[in-house]
Each structure stands twice: as structure tokens, then as C-alpha cells.
Amino acid sequence: MWVTLSVTAAFLQNLRSSAQKRLSTKLSTRAAAATRFQYGLPVAALWLMVVLNWHGGELPEFTRSFAIFVIAGSLSQIAGTVLLLMSFTYRSFAVGSTYSKTEGIQAVVIGFAVLGDRVSAQGLAGVLLTVAGVLSVTASKSGVGIGAPGSARTRGAVIGLLSGTLFAAASVCYRGASLALEVDSFVLSASVTLFIALALQCTVMTLYLRLAEPGQLTLIGRHWQLGLLAGVTGAFASAGWFMAVTLVNAAYVKAVGSIELIFSALTSWLLFREKPAPAETAGVILVLAGIVVTVLSL
Numbered sequence: 001m002w003v004t005l006s007v008t009a010a011f012l013q014n015l016r017s018s019a020q021k022r023l024s025t026k027l028s029t030r031a032a033a034a035t036r037f038q039y040g041l042p043v044a045a046l047w048l049m050v051v052l053n054w055h056g057g058e059l060p061e062f063t064r065s066f067a068i069f070v071i072a073g074s075l076s077q078i079a080g081t082v083l084l085l086m087s088f089t090y091r092s093f094a095v096g097s098t099y100s101k102t103e104g105i106q107a108v109v110i111g112f113a114v115l116g117d118r119v120s121a122q123g124l125a126g127v128l129l130t131v132a133g134v135l136s137v138t139a140s141k142s143g144v145g146i147g148a149p150g151s152a153r154t155r156g157a158v159i160g161l162l163s164g165t166l167f168a169a170a171s172v173c174y175r176g177a178s179l180a181l182e183v184d185s186f187v188l189s190a191s192v193t194l195f196i197a198l199a200l201q202c203t204v205m206t207l208y209l210r211l212a213e214p215g216q217l218t219l220i221g222r223h224w225q226l227g228l229l230a231g232v233t234g235a236f237a238s239a240g241w242f243m244a245v246t247l248v249n250a251a252y253v254k255a256v257g258s259i260e261l262i263f264s265a266l267t268s269w270l271l272f273r274e275k276p277a278p279a280e281t282a283g284v285i286l287v288l289a290g291i292v293v294t295v296l297s298l
Contacts, residue, residue, distance in 0.1 A: 002247040003256055003295055009240025010260035012233045014267075019230035026223050031216035033081055034205040038220065039231020040238070041202045044195045047239060051191040060192060065180040070193055073173030074200040080166030083159050101134040102161060104258065107168035107251040114172050115179075117249045122297035127251050129290030130258040136283030137261055171241070171250040178246040190242035198235070248298065255294040258287050 016036060023032040052059065104127050111117035119127065174193055181189040209216050220227055244253045265284050268274040276284075 002244045002253065005240045005244040005247075006253050006256040007259055009237045009244065010257045011263060012237035012240065013257075014260050014263045016230050016234040016237055019226050019233065023223060023226050023230060026226075027219050028213055028216050030205075031209060031213060031220055034202075034209060034216075035220055035227040035230045036234035037198055037202040037205050039224075039227045040235035041195075041198045041231075043232050043235035044191075044198045044239070047235065048191045048195045051188055055185055055188050060181040060183045060189065063180050063182075066177050066193075069173045069177035069180055070196050071200065073170045073177060074197045074204075076166045076173060077170040077197075078201060078204060080163040080170065083163035083166065101138055101164065102131060103164040103168040103171075104131045104134075104251060104254040106165050107171055107249075107254050110165070110168050110172045111175070111250050114169075115176055117172075117175075117251070119249060119251055120297050123249075123252060123294055126290045126292075126294030126297055127255045129293060130255040130287050131290075133283040133286030133288075133290060134258050134261055136286060137265065137280050138283075168250070168254070171245055171254060174242055175245040175250050178242060186243055186246040190246045191239065193246075194235075194238055194242045198238070252294055252298070256291050259291060261287055 020032050020035065023035055026032075027035075108119055108124065108127060112119075174197065177197075178186070178189040178193045181192060183189050206217070209220075241253065241257070244256075262284055265276065265280060269276055
């Protein structure tokens with residue numbers, strides 16, 4: 001079940017990213033990022049209503065642990081996104097994006113430190129293979145490198161690593177929040193966690209845009225078709241991720257979720273007839289191998 005959820009979420013996330021990429025030509029970078037929360041929240045609310053009706057209509061009891069985890073996860077995800085955006089300042093967005101992909105292996109460490117989640121030796125090998133594959137593909141596309149100390153590339157690499165840390169922390173915290181609800185249904189706990197997280201993120205991002213980029217809120221409303229596409233695909237992608245991390249270690253979900261990179265690669269190779277570089281092909285093979293090793297470890 002968790003593998004199916006992770007693969008489906010990765011596919012939907014690829015669609016969401018495509019929609020946000022198109023929106024980024026019409027909106028500011030932060031406004032384009034905010035659309036996933038603003039248009040995704042109503043979808044998450046409807047999904048939660050369906051799930052609640054299925055489970056008798058009663059919300060689970062909220063605990064202090066749940067509140068701490070869901071707030072920490074929501075803010076970590078926003079902060080991780082902001083750090084990636086900071087890469088533009090150093091003209092090294094590609095570098096930051098590449099190094100942010102280390103979130104899979106970082107989730108192993110954070111998951112153990114925060115929740116006591118352990119991975120087997122085979123599971124760790126699978127995670128490492130997927131991270132190596134993702135880094136190989138992204139690095140080959142952007143030609144990144146760390147660079148000299150104090151250079152823009154070095155700063156970009158550090159920012160990327162920190163953003164990866166925050167994204168990994170967000171996944172672990174969402175798992176912690178969902179488990180803290182202590183209900184029998186992983187669908188219900190994940191759906192509640194998703195709705196609360198999106199509500200917090202939507203509030204934060206809307207307040208930011210209102211204060212710092214007020215004109216962008218109007219533009220978000222004008223481009224509602226693309227925004228709705230990003231919101232719907234993003235909300236259901238997040239639902240898949242949240243349910244998956246409720247079932248198993250977040251590091252395993254991140255590893256299998258790396259299949260999103262394969263979806264992107266196949267699109268460029270088959271649809272746009274782009275010739276893959278040797279490092280890209282090797283990276284895709286590593287990701288596939290890592291996913292297989294990870295799944296077989298459980």
C-alpha cells in the first residue's frame with residue numbers, strides 16, 4: 001500500500017510541478033509556490049469531509065504532540081522552500097536544488113533522532129542508491145559543483161543542504177503528527193494532518209503575500225485555472241505522501257518517491273526527444289535499483 005501511495009504521489013507531484021512552472025511565468029516565484037496551498041486547501045477540506053463521513057463523522061482528539069509536530073512540519077516545509085528561493089540571490093539555484101535532493105538520507109538521521117525510526121542495512125542501501133541516482137541526474141543537467149570556499153556555488157550548496165534538511169524534517173514531523181493522533185485508520189490521521197498543515201501554510205503564505213507582494217494575490221485569482229490544477233494535483237499528492245509516511249519510515253517513502261525523477265526523465269526523452277547524457281542514464285538506473293532494494297527490505 002505505501003509503495004502504491006508513494007508512486008501515485010510522485011506522479012501527481014510531477015503534474016503539480018509542471019503547473020507551477022507555467023504559473024511562474026505569470027506570477028512571482030513565491031506566489032506561484034503559494035498556489036499549491038491556496039487552491040489545495042479547499043480540496044483537502046473536501047477530502048477530509050469524505051474521509052470523516054466514511055469513519056462516522058468524528059474527528060480524532062488533538063494532542064499537544066500533534067500540534068507541535070504539525071506546526072513544526074508546516075513551518076519546516078515553508079522554510080525549506082524559502083531557502084531554495086534564496087539560491088537565486090547567489091545565482092546558483094541549480095546548485096541549491098541539487099544538494100536539496102539529499103533529503104532522503106537526511107530523513108534517515110532525523111527520523112531516528114526525532115521518532116526513533118530505524119532503517120535496516122538493506123533499507124539504508126536503497127536510500128543511498130536513490131539519493132546517488134537523483135544527484136547524478138540533477139548534477140548532469142545543471143553541471144553543478146561545490147566550488148571554491150566562499151563562492152556563490154559553495155553558498156548555494158550549503159543553502160541546498162539546509163533546505164534538504166528542512167524538507168526531511170517536514171516529512172518526519174508529518175509522520176509524527178499523524179501517529180500522534182492515535183487512531184486506527186491511517187487514512188483518517190493522514191487526512192486530518194494534511195488539512196491542518198495546509199491551513200497553516202495557506203495562512204502564512206497569504207499573510208506574506210498580502211504584506212510583501214499584495215498585487216500577486218490578485219494575479220493568483222486571475223490565473224485560477226492553472227492554480228486549481230496545481231492545487232488539486234498538489235493536494236492529492238500530499239495526501240498520498242502523508243498516508244505513506246503514516247505507514248512506514250519517511251526515509252523509505254522519500255526513496256520510493258524518487259521515481260518522480262524517472263517520470264520527468266521519460267517525459268523529456270520520449271515526449272521532447274531529448275538525448276539523455278550518460279550521467280542521466282546512470283542516475284535513472286541507480287534510482288530504479290534503489291527503489292527495488294528499498295521495497296525488498298521490508
